[in-house]
Amino acid sequence: MLKTLIKSRISALFASMTQGGKSKNKKRVATSLLIVLFVVLIAYFLFAMGAMAYGLCYMANETGDTYAVFTLAVIISSALCLFGSIFATKTQLFESTDNELLLSMPIPPKYIFISRMLVLLLVNYLLEAIVMLPCMLMYGIVIGYEPLGFVCSLAVFLLLPFLTLAISCIIAWIVSEIASRLRNKTFVTVFLFLVFFLGYMYMCGSIGVYAGSEENATLDLSGLKNTALFYWAGDAMANGSLISLLLFVLCASVPSFLVFFILDKRFISIITTKKAKAKIEYKGNTEKAGGVYSSLLKKEIRRFFSSSAYIMNAGLGNVLCLVMAIAISVSSRELLLELSGEYGMLEAFIPFGVSCVCVFMGSMNLVSTPSISLEGKSLWILQSCPISPRDILMAKLSCHMVICTPLSVISAVILCVAFKISIVYSLFVVLAVLGSVAFTGYWGLFLGLKFPKFDWQNENVAVKQGFAVFGSMLGSMLFFMILMGIGVLLTPISIILGLMVLIVPPVIISVIIHSYLVNGGIVAFENLKK
Amino acid sequence: MLKILNLTKTYGDKRAVDNLSLHIKAGEMYAFIGHNGAGKTTTIKSCTGLLNFDNGEIYIDGVSIKDDPIECKRKLAYIPDNPDLYEFMSGIKYLNFIADIYGISTQERNEKISKYADMFGLTSDLAQNISSYSHGMKQKLAIISALIHSPKLLIMDEPFVGLDPRAAFLLKEEMRRICDDGGAIFFSTHVLDVAEKICDNIAIIKDGRLVISGKMSHVKGDSSLESVFLELEDKDSAFGKEWDNA
Numbered sequence: 001m002l003k004t005l006i007k008s009r010i011s012a013l014f015a016s017m018t019q020g021g022k023s024k025n026k027k028r029v030a031t032s033l034l035i036v037l038f039v040v041l042i043a044y045f046l047f048a049m050g051a052m053a054y055g056l057c058y059m060a061n062e063t064g065d066t067y068a069v070f071t072l073a074v075i076i077s078s079a080l081c082l083f084g085s086i087f088a089t090k091t092q093l094f095e096s097t098d099n100e101l102l103l104s105m106p107i108p109p110k111y112i113f114i115s116r117m118l119v120l121l122l123v124n125y126l127l128e129a130i131v132m133l134p135c136m137l138m139y140g141i142v143i144g145y146e147p148l149g150f151v152c153s154l155a156v157f158l159l160l161p162f163l164t165l166a167i168s169c170i171i172a173w174i175v176s177e178i179a180s181r182l183r184n185k186t187f188v189t190v191f192l193f194l195v196f197f198l199g200y201m202y203m204c205g206s207i208g209v210y211a212g213s214e215e216n217a218t219l220d221l222s223g224l225k226n227t228a229l230f231y232w233a234g235d236a237m238a239n240g241s242l243i244s245l246l247l248f249v250l251c252a253s254v255p256s257f258l259v260f261f262i263l264d265k266r267f268i269s270i271i272t273t274k275k276a277k278a279k280i281e282y283k284g285n286t287e288k289a290g291g292v293y294s295s296l297l298k299k300e301i302r303r304f305f306s307s308s309a310y311i312m313n314a315g316l317g318n319v320l321c322l323v324m325a326i327a328i329s330v331s332s333r334e335l336l337l338e339l340s341g342e343y344g345m346l347e348a349f350i351p352f353g354v355s356c357v358c359v360f361m362g363s364m365n366l367v368s369t370p371s372i373s374l375e376g377k378s379l380w381i382l383q384s385c386p387i388s389p390r391d392i393l394m395a396k397l398s399c400h401m402v403i404c405t406p407l408s409v410i411s412a413v414i415l416c417v418a419f420k421i422s423i424v425y426s427l428f429v430v431l432a433v434l435g436s437v438a439f440t441g442y443w444g445l446f447l448g449l450k451f452p453k454f455d456w457q458n459e460n461v462a463v464k465q466g467f468a469v470f471g472s473m474l475g476s477m478l479f480f481m482i483l484m485g486i487g488v489l490l491t492p493i494s495i496i497l498g499l500m501v502l503i504v505p506p507v508i509i510s511v512i513i514h515s516y517l518v519n520g521g522i523v524a525f526e527n528l529k530k
Numbered sequence: 531m532l533k534i535l536n537l538t539k540t541y542g543d544k545r546a547v548d549n550l551s552l553h554i555k556a557g558e559m560y561a562f563i564g565h566n567g568a569g570k571t572t573t574i575k576s577c578t579g580l581l582n583f584d585n586g587e588i589y590i591d592g593v594s595i596k597d598d599p600i601e602c603k604r605k606l607a608y609i610p611d612n613p614d615l616y617e618f619m620s621g622i623k624y625l626n627f628i629a630d631i632y633g634i635s636t637q638e639r640n641e642k643i644s645k646y647a648d649m650f651g652l653t654s655d656l657a658q659n660i661s662s663y664s665h666g667m668k669q670k671l672a673i674i675s676a677l678i679h680s681p682k683l684l685i686m687d688e689p690f691v692g693l694d695p696r697a698a699f700l701l702k703e704e705m706r707r708i709c710d711d712g713g714a715i716f717f718s719t720h721v722l723d724v725a726e727k728i729c730d731n732i733a734i735i736k737d738g739r740l741v742i743s744g745k746m747s748h749v750k751g752d753s754s755l756e757s758v759f760l761e762l763e764d765k766d767s768a769f770g771k772e773w774d775n776a
Contacts, residue, residue, distance in 0.1 A: 280620075282657035285643055287626045288636050295630035299616070306618035377614035384578050385631045386603035526599075527582065 001107060005115035010122070030451050034467040037474060042130060049076075050134035057142035069139055070153070071234030074160060077131035078230075081164035082171075083197065084127040085120060087309060089165070090172035091458050092116050093263070099271045113267045117165070117260065124161035124168075132157055139238070148240030155245060156233045159252050166256040169263060171196055173270075189308035194319070292387060296395035297402070303374060304367060304403060309460045310374070317364030318407040324361065325411035329418030351425035352491045352498045354415045355432040356484045359502055362408050362436040363476035368400035369444030369469055372528070373453040373462040379528060389525035393445065393517050400441035408433045428499040436480065439506035442513040443479075444472040449517070449524050479506075531556045531683050531714035532577060537586035539572050546572040547583070548738040554716050554731070556682075559709045561725035562718040563759060564735035570718040571611060573735070574687050577716070578608040591682055604632070607676035611687040611718075613668040617661035621652065621671050624660060625678060632679035639678065646674040649704075650697055665692040673701060684708060686717035690724060702728050726755040734762055 053069060060068045093116055102112050136153055139145070145153070175192045179185040229251045236245035263270070290298070304310055375382065382392055412433045416426040453466035463469070483501050491498030532554040539547040547569040554560045564570050575581040577588055579599040588595040590602040616624055622643070629639040647653040650670040660668065669692045676684060684705070690698050705715050706728065719725050725732060726746065732755070733743035741762050742749055750758045 279654075280657040282622065282654060285622055285626070285640050287622075289634065289639065290626075290630045292631055292633070295627055299619075299627055302623070303616070303618050377612070378616055380580055380608075380610055380614070381616070383580050384603060384608045385628070386600045387631055388600065 002111045002115060005102075005107070005111055006118055009115050009119040030467045034470060037467070037470045041470070041474065045130045046134050049073075049131050050138055053135040053138035054142065057138050061143050066139075066143055066238040067231065067234035069135060069143075069234070070156075070237040071230045073132055073135035074156065074230050074233045077128045078160060078164050080131055081124045081127045081161060082168055085123045085165070086168045086172060086193070087312070087460055087464070088123060089120055089168040090176060091460055092120055093169065094172060094176040094270060095458075096271070097457055103268070103272070109268050110264060113264050120168070121161055121165055124165050128157070128161050128164070132160075136237075143238075146240040148242070149236075149238055150240075152236040152240050152242075152245045156237050156248060159249060160233070162256040163252040166259040169259050173263075186306055186308045186311065190311050193308070193312060198323070293391050293395060296387070296391055297398050300371060300395055300399035301402060303371075304399060307459060307463070309463050310370070313460075313463045314366040314370060315403055317361050318404055320364070321358060321361035321411040322407050322414075324357070325414040325418075328357075329414050349491060350419050351416075351421050351429055351495060352487055352502075354412065354419060354421065355429045355499060355502050356480075356487070358408060358412045358415065358429065358433045359436040359480050360477070360484070361411070362404065362433060363440055363480050364473065365400070365404045365408075365437070365440055366444050366469060366472050367403050368396055368441045369448045369472040370463045370466075371396040371399065371445070372448040372525075373456070373466065373468065374459060376454050376456060376459075376462065379454065383526075383528075389522040390518055393449070393521055393525060397441050397445055397517075400444065401437060404437045404441070405434065408437055425495065425499070428496065428503065432499060432502040435503045435506040435510070438510040439479070440472070440476050442510045442517070443476060444468070445517065446513045446521075447472045447475070449521055449528075452528060454528075479509075531558075531591055532685075532716055533587075533589040534573070534577065535587045535589075537573065537576060537583055537588065539569075539576060539581065539583040545738050547576070547735075549586070550735070550738070550740045551586075552733055552740070552743060554683075554714050556712050556714050557709050558731055559705060559715045559729045560717070560731045560733065561729040562716060562733050562735065563720070563722065563725060564718075564741075565763060568735045569738040570735060571687055572738075574608075574685055574716070574718060578606065578685055579603055580608075605681060606683040606685055607679065607681035609669075609672050609676050609684075609686040609689050611691065613665070613672040613692075615660050615668055615671060617659065620657050620659050621663070621667075622656040624671065625656070625675055628675040629678055634679055642678045642680075643674070646677055649700055650674065666694055666697065669693055670697055677704065682713050684713065684715045684717075686715070688719060689717055690719065690721055698724075722755045722759060726750070734759060736763065 053073065056069050056072065057066075060066050096116070099112075103109065136157070171193075175189055178192065179188045182188050229248060232241075232244040232248040232251070235241045236248055304315070409430055412429050413426070415421075416429055421429065447468040451466060451468040451471070453462055453468065456462045480502075483505060487498040487501040490501055532552070534550060534552040537547050537550045538545065550569070550573060552560070562570050562573070572581060576583045577590075577595070579595050579602060591605050593601050593605070595602045616627075619627065625643050626639065629643075634642070643656075644653075647656055650673065652667065652670050652674065655663070655667060660671065663671065669689075673689070676686075689701060693701065702724070705717075709715055709730075729746055731744060732746050732749050734741045734749075746755075749755075753761075
């Protein structure tokens, strides 16, 4: 029975990764492309982690701080596990739609709980492997393992996901509990996740200060010894210290066991208890008649702000861009100015650099991409109403613009002011940001229309998975990275020329996609699900 | 009001609807019955512009759904078999959204919302999110949203599923009123008693082909609709066609 439950969970996990489509060929092509994108993405991460670990191994070997390689690897992988699986934990454990169906069957609730936890654990192992495996490999090549160190490494590798899963469960539980009692569930969920996210980033950032803030560019890794659990893991893996391993095992397994034990005991009550919420009184219809387009736009904006998953996955670039702009202007401005001055690139590269940062962060905004897939089973409403598909598509695009433009422009202005960029160059920076917002909007909508995913049960699947989402994000990033590369070459010739490279191509491509959307796109929308 | 001419729709090798023709005039209430998978929903979705079809033509009040789908959609309202509405909206926001789409004035929408929400007992829940609604409440909201723009033609797929007896009664009353006011109704149902009691006309579909259609009294004669339906289900469609032609 447990085997069947686990099998169905795993097949559901992989089914959500496949791409739906009308024709088998299109489905096959899209799924194949999705798999290729996944492989490329994972290969990129493995390579990046391997390269980083390779450099760190040499540095740590010289200073004798070999534990630092694994301490940093454990910090990074635990962060990746936490943020990669936290939404899955929340939906799988606390908001799963098939709870009632499974509970009505002769299945022990313990099996339902265990099957869910095992699949979440598998996700954590996969995410952990992306960081830990290249680090362990590079450590073996560059420094070499002690026999006991290798055994400890395996033990830490096997135990770490239990800890990250336990932390995910606690955060997801707290968020679900608080959100379920409040009316504005989305705001509370987003706010709490942001608090946890920024708190964790601050913690990692603090470690980074200890590790790498040396003015003479020499790393002082000794600060990592203050990271307790992470240090013990690193020490056990690198030096085979059994005391460190014991401390790590105790600190990781005891809280994990407690969390899993409590969750197991309270599982039925968690999934079956409905929190009482105060009923909102209807006080008559106070809304006035509006136009078709404005009504469609309002609908799209309302949908965005109604879903924490949509906000966190498709609009987080906005928040990160603003946080980064403020952080840079407050703390790192002097350092960056100094570095730029040292390399004699102050005048030429600062406006270009600021544009690159804003544009790149903006490429993480995917508001328009899942907007078609999110129609899901409700697509019949738009398709049976007397609305032009052009209006529907343009409303989805406008929603992207309305949500992404203000924060992107504010971030750009903050950076322009912080770096004392002239008004003329600041205008170019803002134009580059506007161009990137338009490009990501059009590109995302285009892919969303071409590769919609309607067969979802949970909206997380529409927002996070499918070829459109991956293609939109990776495509935008790759596109802007190419433009940045060209811009770097042209900026020494002319600053304006460098900036124009970031402005003109996105605008041209946006115009091309616009002309497609208002012609072929209309037909494509009409034929969705037909 | 609704003219379906030689409608054919295939899914791969399967003919879901095969050369189906029907004519529903203003003032008529037309029931559409058949076994599961007979082609009822495909026919209905084709009529509402939700599905493309391979052959044939569909006219709504004289306008071809192929040539001018938006004009056709202005004249009709559709209620699907499963009311998947925008769960992120409250009931009132959804009704206002639909009213905006159909260009209903503030005063008119307020009157209609008030009238139908009171009628179906949904007024106190209008401020709640649709995600908190039961199936029946969603069905009531879908019905109100369909009635809000006073459609000339109401097309419904299993409209009574999930409705409580009072709401079902009120819907039947409203359907009768629409037809009396010159509108037309075309709906599918598995509840043969309802079809028998309230409909003027009936069409029975089997394996995508129209087995019989016409006035209720002619179709069922002295028998009950149930016995006619079961008899037709057991016989092959060729016999049914002969009966229809006769």
